[in-house]
Amino acid sequence: MNRAPVFDQASYALSVQENTGTTISGISFSDPDADPITLSISGTDSEAFSVTSIGSLAFITPPDFETPADSDQNNEYSITLSAYDGKLTTSVSVVITVTNDVSDDEAAERTLFGLSVDVGEVGTPTYDRPSTWDDEDGDCISDRHEILIAQHLEGEGAYPLVMSSNGCFVETGRWLDPYDNIYYYSASDVQIDHLVALYESWISGLGNLDAALQRRFANTGSLEEGVLPETSHNFLAVGASSNGEKGSSDPTEWMPRNEAYHCIYLKKWVLTKSQNGLLIDQAEFDFIEGRAADCGAEPLPELPPNP
Numbered sequence: 627m628n629r630a631p632v633f634d635q636a637s638y639a640l641s642v643q644e645n646t647g648t649t650i651s652g653i654s655f656s657d658p659d660a661d662p663i664t665l666s667i668s669g670t671d672s673e674a675f676s677v678t679s680i681g682s683l684a685f686i687t688p689p690d691f692e693t694p695a696d697s698d699q700n701n702e703y704s705i706t707l708s709a710y711d712g713k714l715t716t717s718v719s720v721v722i723t724v725t726n727d728v729s730d731d732e733a734a735e736r737t738l739f740g741l742s743v744d745v746g747e748v749g750t751p752t753y754d755r756p757s758t759w760d761d762e763d764g765d766c767i768s769d770r771h772e773i774l775i776a777q778h779l780e781g782e783g784a785y786p787l788v789m790s791s792n793g794c795f796v797e798t799g800r801w802l803d804p805y806d807n808i809y810y811y812s813a814s815d816v817q818i819d820h821l822v823a824l825y826e827s828w829i830s831g832l833g834n835l836d837a838a839l840q841r842r843f844a845n846t847g848s849l850e851e852g853v854l855p856e857t858s859h860n861f862l863a864v865g866a867s868s869n870g871e872k873g874s875s876d877p878t879e880w881m882p883r884n885e886a887y888h889c890i891y892l893k894k895w896v897l898t899k900s901q902n903g904l905l906i907d908q909a910e911f912d913f914i915e916g917r918a919a920d921c922g923a924e925p926l927p928e929l930p931p932n933p
Contacts, residue, residue, distance in 0.1 A: 750833030756844035776856035889921035
């Protein structure tokens with residue numbers, strides 16, 4: 627007695643991201659009698675699909691999330707898939723949902739703290755951390771130590787800045803980590819945080835630039851030639867604890883323990899991304915926009931170069 631073909635599910639709800647090809651996986655079928663099976667497609671959106679030579683389902687044209695081709699134009703394609711063994715037919719309903727590939731979305735220009743920002747996401751190569759710290763102005767003081775000099779707090783002379791004998795390295799002084807309000811007195815205990823972390827910058831568009839620009843940004847906080855690191859709002863002298871806790875997080879994932887610093891932190895974040903054309907994703911934008919009214923419109927001060 628002949629037995630009908632069988633599918634491994636009574637119905638299917640599948641998901642396919644645009645830009646990942648046309649073949650649809652996740653459907654399995656067989657014939658209990660090992661008879662050859664012929665697949666056919668019917669239903670509302672059947673014209674969008676074909677059966678490949680190896681017996682699998684595929685879009686005829688690669689699906690485009692931004693231009694849906696299903697009957698309801700909601701990116702949910704409904705079909706009936708039938709398996710016929712020469713005598714008996716088994717049919718199942720299949721719904722294929724096409725999801726968005728955000729990397730091909732155009733960025734939308736928006737405003738935060740009076741600054742234009744591009745909201746969106748972009749695909750980037752595998753992260754390759756740019757080198758730090760160079761000596762941007764060629765005075766033997768590396769960019770790290772230029773920042774230490776600029777952010778040193780001498781406390782009316784109580785904590786003088788002490789340089790190495792050759793004048794190229796900072797040894798001691800006083801620095802306040804604004805993330806947790808802790809003071810540090812030895813340069814070796816201080817880390818320089820990229821406020822918009824290098825990994826975050828990379829996935830926000832830096833990764834698609836050439837290596838020279840990536841390195842310039844990593845060392846100076848700017849893509850523009852000739853900018854000195856101590857003038858960038860993207861660098862902060864902090865302790866290892868807060869810097870490690872922050873890691874590569876964006877504001878939706880981490881904010882300083884020192885709540886009094888939140889507004890300055892967010893303004894520095896937005897300024898860095900705005901000045902360098904780095905993307906802000908939608909969740910990031912919504913988070914910052916929701917707090918912007920509490921921070922006022924006063925811009926950050928310009929940071930002067932070291933003497």
